[in-house]
Amino acid sequence: xxGGFMRSLSKTLLPIAIAALSFVSVEGQAPKKATAxxxxxxxxxxxxxxxxxxxxxxxxxxxxxQRPGGVGSKDTLNDEEAAEFQQQLANDLSRDRRDxxxxxxxxxxYNEHWMDSRRLKITADRRTSxxxxxxxxxxxxxxxxxxxxxxxxxxxxxxxxxxxxxLPEKIEDFSLPVRCIIRTDSPPYLxxxxxxxxxxxxxxxxxxxxxxxxxSARVIxxxxxxxxxxxxxxxxxxxxxHWEGNTLVxxxxxxxxxxxxxxxxxxxxxxxxxxxxSRVDTDTINYEFTVEDPTTWTKPWTAVIPWTKIDPAEQxxxxxxxxxxYDVVHFLAGARSREKRGETK
Amino acid sequence: MRNRFTIAIVLVAGFGVITTIWLAAQQPxxxxxxxxxxxxxxxxxxxxxxxxxxxxxxxxxxxxxxxEAQPGPHPETMGAYGAGPAGQSVVEGGEIPYQxxxxxxxxxxxxxxxxxxxxxxxxxxxxxDPEFKCYMPGVxxxxxxxFPFQIVQGSAPYILMAYEFTSSTRIIRMNTxxxxxxxxxxxxxxxxxxxxxxxxDVSGFREETWFDRAGDFxxxxxxxxxxxxxxxxxxxxxxxxIEDPKVYTRPWKISFPLYRRMxxxxxxxxxxxxxxxxxxxxxxxxxxxxx
Numbered sequence: 001x002x003g004g005f006m007r008s009l010s011k012t013l014l015p016i017a018i019a020a021l022s023f024v025s026v027e028g029q030a031p032k033k034a035t036a037x038x039x040x041x042x043x044x045x046x047x048x049x050x051x052x053x054x055x056x057x058x059x060x061x062x063x064x065x066q067r068p069g070g071v072g073s074k075d076t077l078n079d080e081e082a083a084e085f086q087q088q089l090a091n092d093l094s095r096d097r098r099d100x101x102x103x104x105x106x107x108x109x110y111n112e113h114w115m116d117s118r119r120l121k122i123t124a125d126r127r128t129s130x131x132x133x134x135x136x137x138x139x140x141x142x143x144x145x146x147x148x149x150x151x152x153x154x155x156x157x158x159x160x161x162x163x164x165x166x167l168p169e170k171i172e173d174f175s176l177p178v179r180c181i182i183r184t185d186s187p188p189y190l191x192x193x194x195x196x197x198x199x200x201x202x203x204x205x206x207x208x209x210x211x212x213x214x215x216s217a218r219v220i221x222x223x224x225x226x227x228x229x230x231x232x233x234x235x236x237x238x239x240x241x242h243w244e245g246n247t248l249v250x251x252x253x254x255x256x257x258x259x260x261x262x263x264x265x266x267x268x269x270x271x272x273x274x275x276x277x278s279r280v281d282t283d284t285i286n287y288e289f290t291v292e293d294p295t296t297w298t299k300p301w302t303a304v305i306p307w308t309k310i311d312p313a314e315q316x317x318x319x320x321x322x323x324x325x326y327d328v329v330h331f332l333a334g335a336r337s338r339e340k341r342g343e344t345k
Numbered sequence: 346m347r348n349r350f351t352i353a354i355v356l357v358a359g360f361g362v363i364t365t366i367w368l369a370a371q372q373p374x375x376x377x378x379x380x381x382x383x384x385x386x387x388x389x390x391x392x393x394x395x396x397x398x399x400x401x402x403x404x405x406x407x408x409x410x411x412x413e414a415q416p417g418p419h420p421e422t423m424g425a426y427g428a429g430p431a432g433q434s435v436v437e438g439g440e441i442p443y444q445x446x447x448x449x450x451x452x453x454x455x456x457x458x459x460x461x462x463x464x465x466x467x468x469x470x471x472x473x474d475p476e477f478k479c480y481m482p483g484v485x486x487x488x489x490x491x492f493p494f495q496i497v498q499g500s501a502p503y504i505l506m507a508y509e510f511t512s513s514t515r516i517i518r519m520n521t522x523x524x525x526x527x528x529x530x531x532x533x534x535x536x537x538x539x540x541x542x543x544x545x546d547v548s549g550f551r552e553e554t555w556f557d558r559a560g561d562f563x564x565x566x567x568x569x570x571x572x573x574x575x576x577x578x579x580x581x582x583x584x585x586x587i588e589d590p591k592v593y594t595r596p597w598k599i600s601f602p603l604y605r606r607m608x609x610x611x612x613x614x615x616x617x618x619x620x621x622x623x624x625x626x627x628x629x630x631x632x633x634x635x636x
Contacts, residue, residue, distance in 0.1 A: 046499060046500050047388070047389030047390075047500050048389070052500070054499060054500065054501040054503075055501070169631065169632035170627075170630075170631045170632060171623045171627045171628075171630075171631075172623075179619060179620075179623070180619055181617060181619050181620060182617075199503070199505075199516065201497045201499060201501070201503065201505040202497075202499040202500075202501075203396045203497045203498055203499045204396070204499075206396075206497060208495075208497045208505055208507065210505060210507075210514055210516070214512070215481070215512065215513060215514050215531075216512035216514065217495070217497075217505060217507035217512065217514045217613070219495060219497075219507065219612065219613055221612065225610060228610075228612070228614075232614070234614065234615045235615055235617050236615065315526070316516065317526070317527065317529070318481075318529040318530060318531060320480075320481060320529070320530050322479060322480065322619045322622075323475075323480045323481065323530060323553075324469065326463075326466045326469065328627060329463050329464070329627065329630060332627060332630035332631075333464070333630055335630075335632075336630060336632070339632070
């Protein structure tokens with residue numbers, strides 16, 4: 001889905017990308033500093049002395065993970081460019097159009113009614129990508145994959161094609177989010193169409209992140225205990241945290257090896273993610289993550305996403321997914337019915 | 346007459362005094378520790394610290410009421426693996442006070458506990474134990490599933506209860522009068538402190554959850570009041586009063602202790618059971634099966 005989204009974004013952004021090229025400056029080429037400076041006085045503390053991250057936070061933004069093609073090395077925009085960029089992204093994310101293949105349609109299956117309004121705005125610092133390193137704002141190139149992984153990726157792509165054609169053969173043809181197994185609860189946390197809320201709980205020795213989708217609690221012990229044994233693997237991995245000044249640093253390993261469990265189908269055996277949560281002021285957490293996987297990408301990469309505190313009245317809701325997952329039955333039953341009628345293309 | 350009567354009273358009184366002295370002499374000296382209620386460690390706000398990983402060790406998930414050891418629904422394939430343990434009722438007075446129609450419904454639930462039919466959206470929840478289908482267990486069942494849960498209590502006006510079973514969670518909101526915004530599987534939990542007891546009022550339930558594998562159930566008018574009382578560094582006493590005028594003739598109560606999990610490296614692991622149910626729920630829509 002990401003591929004289709006990026007392609008369509010590249011298309012619509014071509015004019016602005018060309019315009020933006022003329023604004024490229026020397027400053028624009030410098031890699032953005034990953035972590036904003038934290039003023040000590042602005043960081044509240046819990047009664048037991050840890051930086052206080054408790055509250056409900058939202059990470060929605062329209063700024064894409066990767067810098068759209070053509071913008072080149074320009075990483076931030078001026079007023080006029082920013083307004084146009086934001087408008088284009090909003091348009092591309094939410095308008096009901098038929099200007100691409102099924103992949104594009106599915107990616108825009110929900111119209112503006114469903115869209116978290118925060119999802120239609122770029123980051124306050126007007127970046128053109130959430131990725132800050134490498135400086136080109138793009139995920140580094142892949143290393144050559146083993147034949148087994150190439151085969152697995154091809155099988156996954158074939159399943160996606162069947163799904164997009166409305167002809168899934170079995171439940172395993174659906175992605176893990178559609179099957180309600182994992183959704184936005186697996187790190188790295190990236191903005192999506194809706195329910196971009198995370199409630200943070202703390203107690204002495206723990207930080208716990210409760211993502212709205214799917215109602216899981218990511219319990220992060222801070223007591224320096226080792227990870228669970230490496231032969232014990234989990235959908236959300238196994239997280240350990242520690243404080244570096246006012247920043248919560250979380251390292252997560254032990255991901256399951258199922259297809260699609262880790263970001264962009266990297267290799268769970270070698271995938272490692274380090275997240276840094278820094279409360280920069282009353283209403284903002286700077287969320288930075290670095291992923292590395294030497295058997296997937298040529299180098300590590302880092303993204304920064306601002307989390308905004310939301311009004312407590314705008315609370316988290318229970319996200320029951322599997323409990324009423326009517327759609328997978330509609331898809332499967334529909335596919336069987338189409339086969340009977342000979343509509344297999 | 347009067348004299349004899351007086352003498353009798355004096356004799357009886359005297360015997361009573363002697364008996365009291367004799368009984369007192371037989372009893373061990375009263376130890377102050379036994380009469381003082383346990384006082385739990387406090388958090389900075391002065392309330393008891395309930396943080397920890399807890400687990401019930403009752404067999405109420407099979408049946409809240411008295412139950413003998415029993416075969417599972419498919420002994421022909423599951424053998425003793427699918428069988429359930431015996432256990433004594435955790436219901437005060439032993440029996441759940443069902444209305445007549447509801448007792449009949451409970452029996453039907455039990456008969457079809459290990460079945461599922463998702464072929465129609467409208468009948469999606471008609472048969473089968475929600476646990477069998479890996480649905481969120483609701484309250485109080487989440488508390489006595491045979492899995493641990495963690496209480497996360499900090500300085501915010503929220504307490505998190507995170508359950509290992511299907512990674513379900515519930516947020517306990519302290520001292521609020523706000524009503525449930527919409528029905529949910531885990532309900533809408535509002536709490537206050539009553540001395541050392543955390544009292545959680547839970548309403549706003551979806552009607553589909555069950556209480557156990559025996560088919561015990563409720564309606565959308567379910568109202569549960571839970572009480573968590575620390576009784577030692579290693580125990581919480583758990584009580585839940587269950588009320589539902591559509592289904593029972595009166596409110597009823599369950600109680601049992603929760604035990605602190607003491608392993609040095611204890612942590613919640615994952616029991617994401619959705620993949621374990623996909624064949625039973627969706628297998629019939631497989632391409633091969635449709636031939």
